[in-house]
Amino acid sequence: MIPTSHYLFLSLGMFTIGVIGVVTRRNVLLILMSIELMLNAVNINLVAFSRLAGSAEGHVFAIFIMADAAAEAAVGLGILIAFFRNRETLLGDEMDLLKW
Amino acid sequence: MLDQVTFYFFATLALVSAVLVVTRRNVVHSAIFLITALLATAGIFLQLHAEFLFIVQVILYAGGIMVLFLFVLMLVNVDASMHRPQFNRQWGLGLLLALALGAELTLAIAAGRSGLPLGDPASAKMLEPSTQVVGKVLFGEYVVPFEMASILLLVAMIGAVVMAKKKV
Numbered sequence: 001m002i003p004t005s006h007y008l009f010l011s012l013g014m015f016t017i018g019v020i021g022v023v024t025r026r027n028v029l030l031i032l033m034s035i036e037l038m039l040n041a042v043n044i045n046l047v048a049f050s051r052l053a054g055s056a057e058g059h060v061f062a063i064f065i066m067a068d069a070a071a072e073a074a075v076g077l078g079i080l081i082a083f084f085r086n087r088e089t090l091l092g093d094e095m096d097l098l099k100w
Numbered sequence: 101m102l103d104q105v106t107f108y109f110f111a112t113l114a115l116v117s118a119v120l121v122v123t124r125r126n127v128v129h130s131a132i133f134l135i136t137a138l139l140a141t142a143g144i145f146l147q148l149h150a151e152f153l154f155i156v157q158v159i160l161y162a163g164g165i166m167v168l169f170l171f172v173l174m175l176v177n178v179d180a181s182m183h184r185p186q187f188n189r190q191w192g193l194g195l196l197l198a199l200a201l202g203a204e205l206t207l208a209i210a211a212g213r214s215g216l217p218l219g220d221p222a223s224a225k226m227l228e229p230s231t232q233v234v235g236k237v238l239f240g241e242y243v244v245p246f247e248m249a250s251i252l253l254l255v256a257m258i259g260a261v262v263m264a265k266k267k268v
Contacts, residue, residue, distance in 0.1 A: 001221065002107050002147075005213035010111045010144070012209060014118050014137075016202035021122035023194030024187050029127050029173065033134050036165065037118055040141045043157075047150050052216070054223025056237040059153055059230070063238065066160055067249045071256035073165045077172045078263030084176045091181055093188055 007048035014041035026091040032076050039069045106147045114140035125186055127178050131169050138162045149224065152231040 014037055021034025043062045050058025084090060117137035124130045142157040188194075227233050238246055 001219060001224075002103060003213070004216050004219060005209060006107065006111075007144070007148075008209045008213070009206070010114065012202065012205050013115050014141075016198055016205075017115070017118040017122055019198040019201060020195060023198055024191045025122065026184070026186060026188045027127055027181055029169070029176075029178075030122070030130055033130060033169065034122055036134065036161075037121060037137060040138060040161070043153075044141060044144055047145055047148050047153060051148050051150070051224050051227060052219045054226040056227055056233045057242075059150055059227070059234045060238050060242050062153055063156065063234070064245060064249055066156060067253060070160060070165055071252050073168060074256050074260045075263070077168060078260040081172060081175060082263045088177075089181075090176055090178065091184065 004048050004052050007044060011041045011045040011048070014038075014044070026093055028080055028090055028092050028095070031092065032073065032080070036069060036073065039065055103147065106143070110140045110143035110147060113137075114144065125182060127181075128170075128173055131166065131173060134169075135162050135166050138166065149227065150230055152234050 018034045018036075018038035018041060021037065022031050025031060025034070043065055046058040046062045046065070050056060050062075080090075083095065087095070089095065114137050117133045117140060120133040121130045121137060124133065138157065138161045142154050142162070145151075145154040145157055
């Protein structure tokens with residue numbers, strides 16, 4: 001059996017790469033994709049601990065996170081399309097209508 | 101032995117795909133590598149004997165959310181953004197902070213991992229017919245959050261339709 005800490009390190013690696021994607025890239029679609037990466041990292045963490053504890057609650061929480069990620073991706077992409085229709089730009093730096 | 105080979109294969113695939121997601125210039129390439137990363141995560145779930153989550157991950161994430169991303173990629177014009185600089189102005193500071201976060205969490209896991217019990221196969225056997233056990237817990241204890249999740253998905257659907265309309 002693989003020690004649980006190996007799963008935790010994998011989850012940590014994916015999460016950090018997702019964070020790097022969010023804070024470094026300009027393209028908003030890429031930012032949304034990095035958010036999906038982070039959510040998946042958390043899912044791996046939950047399922048590893050669930051297997052350790054022998055209780056299915058980690059699995060259930062992971063299912064809720066997946067449903068939530070689907071809803072969030074749908075709404076986020078809808079907002080992105082609406083914004084793109086008006087401003088023709090996909091780069092986060094150029095979405096500065098609220099700046100002073 | 102097969103356990104370890106499977107884990108290291110899927111873990112390497114997931115991490116390499118994740119790195120490629122955040123570094124590609126072409127957004128469509130990033131989307132394809134994200135699909136690979138999601139399928140590798142599904143492989144990790146299968147290796148953890150979480151069969152229900154494995155199939156939900158493949159169907160929902162790789163087959164639903166990523167198709168949504170690719171449709172949006174087709175609708176917006178990505179060519180214009182491909183020739184501009186890809187990383188924002190504060191990329192150095194952001195990278196530093198993300199690595200600091202990663203280092204902090206690595207230290208936390210490394211310090212605490214001797215406290216994690218080794219995990220006996222008996223507790224893992226309690227999750228064995230994965231779908232049945234998950235179904236029992238989901239529709240037993242967590243039926244109220246389940247209904248709220250369905251309301252959340254309904255609201256998200258309505259929101260997405262409203263966003264996509266030309267005239268609200």
